[in-house]
Amino acid sequence: MGAKEENGDGGGIRPPIEQEISKELDTNMKKYLRGEGANLEILKDKKLKGQLALREELYGKSAKAAAKVEKWLMPSEGGYLEAEGVEKTWQIKQEAIAREVDILSSRNQYDIVLPELGPYTLDFTSSGRYMAAAGRKGHLAVVDMKNMNLIKEIQVRETVRDVVFLHNELFFAAAQKKYPYIYNRDGTELHCLKEHGAVLKLQFLRNHFLLVSINKFGQLRYQDVTMGEIVGNFRTGLGRTDVMRVNPFNGVVSLGHSGGTVTMWKPTTAAPLIKMLCHQGPVSALAFHPNGHLMATSGKECKIKIWDLRKYEVLQTLPGHAKTLDFSQKGLLAVGTGSFVQILGDFSGSHNYSRYMGNSMVKGYQIGKVSFRPYEDVLGIGHSMGWSSILVPGSGEPNFDSWVANPFETSKQRREKEVRSLLDKLPPETIMLNPSKIGTVREAKKKEKPTKQEREAEMEAAVEAVKGFVWKNKTKGRNKPSKKAKKKQELVAKAKRPFLDQQLKGEQSLSTKKQKLSEEVELPASLQRFARKKPTA
Amino acid sequence: MKVKVISRSTDEFTRERSQDLQRVYHNYDPNLRPQEKAVEYVRALTAAKLEKIFARPFIGALDGHRDGISCMAKNPNYLKGFFSGSMDGDIRLWDIANRRTVCQYSGHQGAVRGLTVSTDGRILVSCGTDCTVKLWNVPVATLTDSDDSTDNSSEPLAVYVWKNSFWAVDHQWEGDLFATAGAQVDIWNHNRSQPINSFQWGTDTVISVRFNPAEPNVLATTASDRSITLYDLRMSSPARKVIMRTKSNSISWNPMEPMNFTAANEDCNCYSYDSRKLDEAKCVHMGHESAVMDIDYSPTGREFVTGSYDRTIRIFQYNGGRSREIYHTKRMQRVFCVKFSCDASYVISGSDDTNLRLWKAKASEQLGVLHPREQRKHAYHEAVKNRYKHLPEIKRIVRHRHLPKPIYKAASLRRTMMEAERRKAERRKAHSAPGSIVTEPVRKRRIIKEVE
Numbered sequence: 001m002g003a004k005e006e007n008g009d010g011g012g013i014r015p016p017i018e019q020e021i022s023k024e025l026d027t028n029m030k031k032y033l034r035g036e037g038a039n040l041e042i043l044k045d046k047k048l049k050g051q052l053a054l055r056e057e058l059y060g061k062s063a064k065a066a067a068k069v070e071k072w073l074m075p076s077e078g079g080y081l082e083a084e085g086v087e088k089t090w091q092i093k094q095e096a097i098a099r100e101v102d103i104l105s106s107r108n109q110y111d112i113v114l115p116e117l118g119p120y121t122l123d124f125t126s127s128g129r130y131m132a133a134a135g136r137k138g139h140l141a142v143v144d145m146k147n148m149n150l151i152k153e154i155q156v157r158e159t160v161r162d163v164v165f166l167h168n169e170l171f172f173a174a175a176q177k178k179y180p181y182i183y184n185r186d187g188t189e190l191h192c193l194k195e196h197g198a199v200l201k202l203q204f205l206r207n208h209f210l211l212v213s214i215n216k217f218g219q220l221r222y223q224d225v226t227m228g229e230i231v232g233n234f235r236t237g238l239g240r241t242d243v244m245r246v247n248p249f250n251g252v253v254s255l256g257h258s259g260g261t262v263t264m265w266k267p268t269t270a271a272p273l274i275k276m277l278c279h280q281g282p283v284s285a286l287a288f289h290p291n292g293h294l295m296a297t298s299g300k301e302c303k304i305k306i307w308d309l310r311k312y313e314v315l316q317t318l319p320g321h322a323k324t325l326d327f328s329q330k331g332l333l334a335v336g337t338g339s340f341v342q343i344l345g346d347f348s349g350s351h352n353y354s355r356y357m358g359n360s361m362v363k364g365y366q367i368g369k370v371s372f373r374p375y376e377d378v379l380g381i382g383h384s385m386g387w388s389s390i391l392v393p394g395s396g397e398p399n400f401d402s403w404v405a406n407p408f409e410t411s412k413q414r415r416e417k418e419v420r421s422l423l424d425k426l427p428p429e430t431i432m433l434n435p436s437k438i439g440t441v442r443e444a445k446k447k448e449k450p451t452k453q454e455r456e457a458e459m460e461a462a463v464e465a466v467k468g469f470v471w472k473n474k475t476k477g478r479n480k481p482s483k484k485a486k487k488k489q490e491l492v493a494k495a496k497r498p499f500l501d502q503q504l505k506g507e508q509s510l511s512t513k514k515q516k517l518s519e520e521v522e523l524p525a526s527l528q529r530f531a532r533k534k535p536t537a
Numbered sequence: 538m539k540v541k542v543i544s545r546s547t548d549e550f551t552r553e554r555s556q557d558l559q560r561v562y563h564n565y566d567p568n569l570r571p572q573e574k575a576v577e578y579v580r581a582l583t584a585a586k587l588e589k590i591f592a593r594p595f596i597g598a599l600d601g602h603r604d605g606i607s608c609m610a611k612n613p614n615y616l617k618g619f620f621s622g623s624m625d626g627d628i629r630l631w632d633i634a635n636r637r638t639v640c641q642y643s644g645h646q647g648a649v650r651g652l653t654v655s656t657d658g659r660i661l662v663s664c665g666t667d668c669t670v671k672l673w674n675v676p677v678a679t680l681t682d683s684d685d686s687t688d689n690s691s692e693p694l695a696v697y698v699w700k701n702s703f704w705a706v707d708h709q710w711e712g713d714l715f716a717t718a719g720a721q722v723d724i725w726n727h728n729r730s731q732p733i734n735s736f737q738w739g740t741d742t743v744i745s746v747r748f749n750p751a752e753p754n755v756l757a758t759t760a761s762d763r764s765i766t767l768y769d770l771r772m773s774s775p776a777r778k779v780i781m782r783t784k785s786n787s788i789s790w791n792p793m794e795p796m797n798f799t800a801a802n803e804d805c806n807c808y809s810y811d812s813r814k815l816d817e818a819k820c821v822h823m824g825h826e827s828a829v830m831d832i833d834y835s836p837t838g839r840e841f842v843t844g845s846y847d848r849t850i851r852i853f854q855y856n857g858g859r860s861r862e863i864y865h866t867k868r869m870q871r872v873f874c875v876k877f878s879c880d881a882s883y884v885i886s887g888s889d890d891t892n893l894r895l896w897k898a899k900a901s902e903q904l905g906v907l908h909p910r911e912q913r914k915h916a917y918h919e920a921v922k923n924r925y926k927h928l929p930e931i932k933r934i935v936r937h938r939h940l941p942k943p944i945y946k947a948a949s950l951r952r953t954m955m956e957a958e959r960r961k962a963e964r965r966k967a968h969s970a971p972g973s974i975v976t977e978p979v980r981k982r983r984i985i986k987e988v989e
Contacts, residue, residue, distance in 0.1 A: 031566070031567065032565060032567065034567055047856070066565040069563065069565060070564075070565070070566070073563075074564070075549065075550075075562060076543060076545060077541075077543075078543065079540075079541050079542045079543050080539070080540070080541055081538070081539070081540045082538065082539040082540070083538055084538055084539065087538065092538060092540075096538065097540055097542075100538065100540045101540060101541075101542050101544075102544055104544050104546070105542040105543075105544045108542075146547075207571070207572050207575070207576065248571050249571050249572075250571070250572065251571075251572060290568055290571075291568055292571070329568075375543070376543055377542045377543045391542055393540050393541060393542050396543050397564075397566075397569070398543050399562065399564045400562060400564060400569075401562065401563055401564040401565075401566075401569055402560075402561040402562050402563070403561070403563075404564075404569050404570060405569075407545075407550075408547065408550045408551050410559070413559065423580075423583060424576050424579055424580060425579070426572065426575045426576065426579055427579070430572065430575040430578070430579075435571070435572045435574060435575060436574055438574045438575050438578055439574055439577075439578065439924070439925055439928065
């Protein structure tokens with residue numbers, strides 16, 4: 001009986017649980033709709049209006065289906081950490097967490113001590129399964145994080161400043177003393193990238209297959225690793241810096257300089273897209289939120305600032321030093337200084353970062369780099385005595401998409417993915433500050449009148465072009481120098497004429513306007529009839 | 538303290554045996570896919586290029602006739618059977634799949650002007666310039682027949698001689714009446730040797746006739762006085778007429794929207810009309826460089842194919858002004874008749890060079906049975922290409938068609954001429970008193986008047 005009634009009420013009043021669920025689905029749908037719908041009221045073309053209305057309906061349906069999948073079909077749930085009673089989350093120590101959590105996860109918390117080989121930097125592949133670690137004194141290692149298997153380690157006997165994975169776990173690039181090198185997973189050296197010079201920091205743009213480097217002289221280089229061509233090569237002009245980060249949302253590379261400025265670059269222009277003064281001292285670290293709206297910078301004047309990248313404004317300023325910064329997939333910010341790592345989280349949704357967790361390491365360890373492991377609640381810390389990993393509940397994305405990044409990839413799947421991502425390789429021209437502009441209509445630029453300086457410059461250029469003309473040596477007495485000089489004068493006058501005409505026209509219109517205005521202003525109303533009229537012939 | 542960390546057990550996310558399928562998990566969150574629009578754009582570009590690589594529309598030519606082909610008919614009950622009639626009186630039944638002649642009907646003295654098949658597909662009606670209407674038997678295809686390769690000729694079931702030569706014939710979609718066009722429109726029954734009814738409006742010859750697919754009693758004809766006339770068999774006189782500036786060579790009704798029909802006109806355009814409102818064309822389809830000789834709608838009602846005197850075939854969308862596709866071959870001369878196959882996959886054209894040609898309706902379509910994955914991939918490519926087809930690089934690739942030089946030159950010449958006319962009309966309007974010159978919309982411009 002009750003079931004029948006419910007079914008009958010399908011169109012009208014629904015039970016409260018269903019209403020709640022549909023509200024939840026609606027809020028989730030917004031994420032999948034990717035912005036506002038188009039305003040179809042202003043269209044006059046009925047056929048186009050009908051077609052677009054159909055499309056908008058389809059978008060709504062697909063967003064609803066995606067929201068339903070998110071609600072019901074996701075295999076894993078995210079992590080969380082809640083303090084009970086008087087306890088605060090940042091007072092909870094790693095050992096306490098490890099005790100409460102299952103064995104497999106507690107194995108993710110460890111310390112690897114390698115004291116002789118210098119401060120370590122880390123890099124994870126996009127699926128979070130493999131890690132490349134590089135010690136300053138030349139130790140390179142690739143580790144499979146699922147089984148804690150050391151796949152390969154090599155000693156290159158040179159300073160290694162940075163390491164980064166290319167599109168796969170098969171290839172990684174190491175910034176060594178003089179040049180960066182690309183190695184295979186088996187440790188064979190594949191390429192020596194001589195053009196880059198002595199590189200301080202490397203980054204890899206995954207969708208574009210571009211390897212970006214900043215070297216000792218402050219030169220920024222983009223190299224396409226599929227065919228090996230150097231796509232861009234720029235002198236930043238702002239000196240030596242080793243703070244470089246790629247914004248994963250739009251592929252823009254940003255550098256932090258010693259004057260406190262942060263510049264953003266794309267491979268097709270020689271000048272930076274944005275130059276913003278962020279700090280009063282040198283910029284020491286930089287990190288981007290995966291959604292592309294937030295940037296965290298830290299300066300040596302003991303301030304950490306969170307910026308909104310849409311308006312380029314400071315959202316929050318926090319006190320503290322930071323040698324390294326990193327955002328996790330869920331938006332937690334890890335700050336590393338000295339031997340202390342602090343993790344900040346934004347829990348109210350209003351971009352207000354507050355303390356979430358902290359971890360203090362052994363006193364002598366100097367933290368060099370913090371990096372969140374994708375799709376896991378783990379933070380990797382590279383420090384002067386090796387590397388460590390700690391558990392940070394709630395930092396990783398629990399549900400991966402097999403076709404974006406699969407931590408359980410087999411070699412066949414990896415090969416397929418490599419081919420498909422090469423087919424989808426983006427050309428470097430698609431890197432722009434707002435990547436959703438692709439496919440939209442470009443705004444009509446208003447034609448501006450060239451300023452006086454520009455006009456003069458154009459005139460000069462035209463005259464120079466004429467003067468640079470090479471004269472043919474005529475024979476039989478037609479080569480008189482006086483004639484040549486006269487001809488040259490004529491040509492220069494001809495080149496100048498259009499510019500002078502324009503000028504005259506402009507002046508005439510100005511003068512008539514001025515005259516009219518002045519006349520109307522000078523004489524009072526009763527004497528207007530004595531205003532100067534045009535003389536008759 | 539309550540704590541939970543992401544922990545994935547390997548068993549849950551990998552397959553148990555190598556015979557199992559690999560597990561695939563989806564997360565549609567846009568945050569996991571940065572720069573998705575750029576990726577889609579690159580995929581659209583690749584899809585456009587692939588489409589061009591696979592665009593091979595010509596399947597084969599069916600030769601056998603000894604003179605130019607003047608008319609064609611398709612059998613509504615049998616997908617593979619097509620009839621064609623030529624200028625020397627030879628009628629053949631073709632098996633399109635094997636590209637052979639199944640049956641040959643000879644008997645007409647002059648050119649065969651019209652062919653049509655009865656509703657049950659058993660009787661073929663043909664008419665010609667020798668003033669006769671002949672009814673033939675269509676052999677029913679059985680398994681044994683398809684192995685034979687003998688062209689067996691047969692005798693006509695009936696021969697009806699009448700007063701003047703015929704120009705076209707069409708059969709009702711449901712019923713047993715057929716209409717012939719000549720000096721007037723005659724309605725015949727299969728069994729009577731004289732027309733049971735005759736319609737005439739004016740003194741000019743009627744050059745083509747078509748029955749409406751939904752209304753068995755409505756038919757449309759075109760005449761050489763540049764008119765298109767609608768008839769209703771239940772009334773004793775013709776219903777309506779619209780006179781245009783140039784003569785229409787052929788008409789086809791839209792099978793999915795039976796109140797609309799499209800007329801193939803001598804002025805290189807096709808005009809779509811709503812039969813209830815003939816004072817204005819619904820759509821003008823431009824593209825051909827010379828007179829459009831024949832037109833046929835696809836059974837989906839969404840596109841139609843036209844064959845023209847300028848040696849090309851174009852496929853248009855039912856509501857589009859420009860052609861979606863153009864087919865041409867060096868050996869194909871003036872196209873006199875075209876037909877869309879009943880499964881909307883093929884186009885058959887008959888031309889002056891005595892050949893019937895078989896083309897794909899979608900040039901890059903993969904024929905045969907497709908795996909569902911392939912189907913989805915094709916659908917995805919179509920969708921992503923449609924999303925970005927307005928962007929310049931993709932538009933350039935999708936729009937590009939190689940045209941033979943004479944057609945290309947003819948097209949640019951025509952464009953210059955029309956551009957010049959338009960400019961002159963614009964200037965005349967600009968230099969005259971505002972309101973004294975009224976520009977008529979293109980859809981009305983070619984219509985002179987509508988007559989009841």
